[in-house]
Amino acid sequence: MNPVLSAGLVALTLCLGAACAASSDTDDARSRDSATTVSLAVSVRQRLDELQAAVGDWQRADDLASAKAAAETARNLVTGPDVNGYGDGDGDGRTGGVGVTGLLPGEQGQPGLVRSPAPACVERDVLGGSWADPAARWEEVRTRIATWSKTDNTFPALPSHPQRIVGWASLTLAAPSLELAREYAGHAQLHVRVTREALDGC
Numbered sequence: 001m002n003p004v005l006s007a008g009l010v011a012l013t014l015c016l017g018a019a020c021a022a023s024s025d026t027d028d029a030r031s032r033d034s035a036t037t038v039s040l041a042v043s044v045r046q047r048l049d050e051l052q053a054a055v056g057d058w059q060r061a062d063d064l065a066s067a068k069a070a071a072e073t074a075r076n077l078v079t080g081p082d083v084n085g086y087g088d089g090d091g092d093g094r095t096g097g098v099g100v101t102g103l104l105p106g107e108q109g110q111p112g113l114v115r116s117p118a119p120a121c122v123e124r125d126v127l128g129g130s131w132a133d134p135a136a137r138w139e140e141v142r143t144r145i146a147t148w149s150k151t152d153n154t155f156p157a158l159p160s161h162p163q164r165i166v167g168w169a170s171l172t173l174a175a176p177s178l179e180l181a182r183e184y185a186g187h188a189q190l191h192v193r194v195t196r197e198a199l200d201g202c
Contacts, residue, residue: 051162052196058074058172068092071172078165079106103162104163107134109131126161129159145170162195
């Protein structure tokens with residue numbers, strides 16, 4: 001289990017057992033912080049489950065339209081609405097995914113579900129380093145999507161594995177065949193696995 005979630009749940013259990021007799025403003029503030037930590041951890045876990053399901057649907061799709069719809073959902077789950085490209089990427093008139101908060105920060109620094117400070121493996125594999133310049137982080141993703149080719153896979157240079165999922169999803173939305181879409185989904189699934197392992201504490 002995610003160490004942050006585990007610690008938060010333990011603290012919550014102890015609090016309930018002791019009747020949570022807060023005696024000061026400091027105690028109240030600590031309780032609010034603990035509740036926020038638990039809420040964020042649960043939200044991250046739910047989002048990761050949704051992402052895993054979307055990539056699974058993408059990988060098992062019976063037709064190209066279904067693969068693209070699932071890839072759109074996966075991309076939106078990572079970016080949230082505060083990143084250019086969020087929305088109806090496959091042009092079917094529906095937007096798959098979320099409408100509030102992405103797994104990662106938005107382009108103007110809007111907080112994502114995964115936030116610093118975080119365990120080292122989460123900082124490395126999920127956030128992929130500093131988000132001091134979030135616009136640059138997302139521009140790099142777009143640049144690597146635009147320059148990607150069969151002979152030059154530009155995505156390994158992206159330190160954030162969820163951002164690599166965005167890359168494979170974006171290629172899928174332009175894919176001409178189901179076979180290619182499923183191939184891209186296989187790559188995305190590897191990055192979902194790394195993301196989950198990091199959030200589970202490596």
